Amino acid sequence: MSPHPKDAQRTALITGAGSGIGAATARRLAREGYHVVLTGRRVGALERVAELIAADGTAAEVRPMDVTDPSSVTAAVDGLTRCDVLVNNAGGALGTETVADADPSDWRTMFETNVMGALATTQALLPLLTESGDGTVVLISSTAAFTVYEGGGGYSAAKHAEHALAGTLRLELCGRPVRVVEIAPGMVHTEEFSLNRYRGDADRAAAVYAGVDEPLTAEDIADTVAWTVTRPSHVNVDFLVVRPLAQAAQHKVHRRG
Numbered sequence: 001m002s003p004h005p006k007d008a009q010r011t012a013l014i015t016g017a018g019s020g021i022g023a024a025t026a027r028r029l030a031r032e033g034y035h036v037v038l039t040g041r042r043v044g045a046l047e048r049v050a051e052l053i054a055a056d057g058t059a060a061e062v063r064p065m066d067v068t069d070p071s072s073v074t075a076a077v078d079g080l081t082r083c084d085v086l087v088n089n090a091g092g093a094l095g096t097e098t099v100a101d102a103d104p105s106d107w108r109t110m111f112e113t114n115v116m117g118a119l120a121t122t123q124a125l126l127p128l129l130t131e132s133g134d135g136t137v138v139l140i141s142s143t144a145a146f147t148v149y150e151g152g153g154g155y156s157a158a159k160h161a162e163h164a165l166a167g168t169l170r171l172e173l174c175g176r177p178v179r180v181v182e183i184a185p186g187m188v189h190t191e192e193f194s195l196n197r198y199r200g201d202a203d204r205a206a207a208v209y210a211g212v213d214e215p216l217t218a219e220d221i222a223d224t225v226a227w228t229v230t231r232p233s234h235v236n237v238d239f240l241v242v243r244p245l246a247q248a249a250q251h252k253v254h255r256r257g
């Protein structure tokens, strides 16, 4: 039984909400009527997203959080009285080295953000999500969660682990009022994803999208998040793969010219 009045505003907490898919999802869920809690490491970026949401007509809450630091996660959720939707979005890729040449510390960073981060926030918010009576955990994984490619070993391993986390959690929560939704985007053009992967090399980051007609945008993924969480409570969209039309598979991308 939910302790919240039926018509009370629902709350969604988004990790990595300062940019890209996280920021777009926060704005979209605010437009869907959610009270949104913006979390991430960069307070300035979170505040800019909060301003955009305010300009759209709603107030958002900013809570600084580093998902790789369990004490920061605990501090960020402290005092939160409601959470109906958790969007585990923080994460990303770092480096394109082969398995033979990869720096283990890059792999560790990817596991810390994509996997341990999702674990920490999910553990911290499960009590409130359960108490909601109608909770949803969304994990933004990747097409790399079910396929591998050269130079993507660490990212793919981390995303496979995140996929395992989602599947296990869904089994373990069966019978409780919490849905587990995994969204696996393919090529999405955001300002930071490829730039981080290529360690700030803007030319290599831009080449990823060269000649590709309409890669997905952060708003496209926000749209899928909004769709999944606004389905009737008994409908659990388990696993949703979203790619641009120009990308039929990880290695099959149509480029002009």
Ligand code: 8X3
Pocket: 141, 142, 143, 144, 152, 185, 186, 187, 188, 250
């Ligand atoms: C991003 C998709 O193709 O770069 O998560 O692995 S890909």
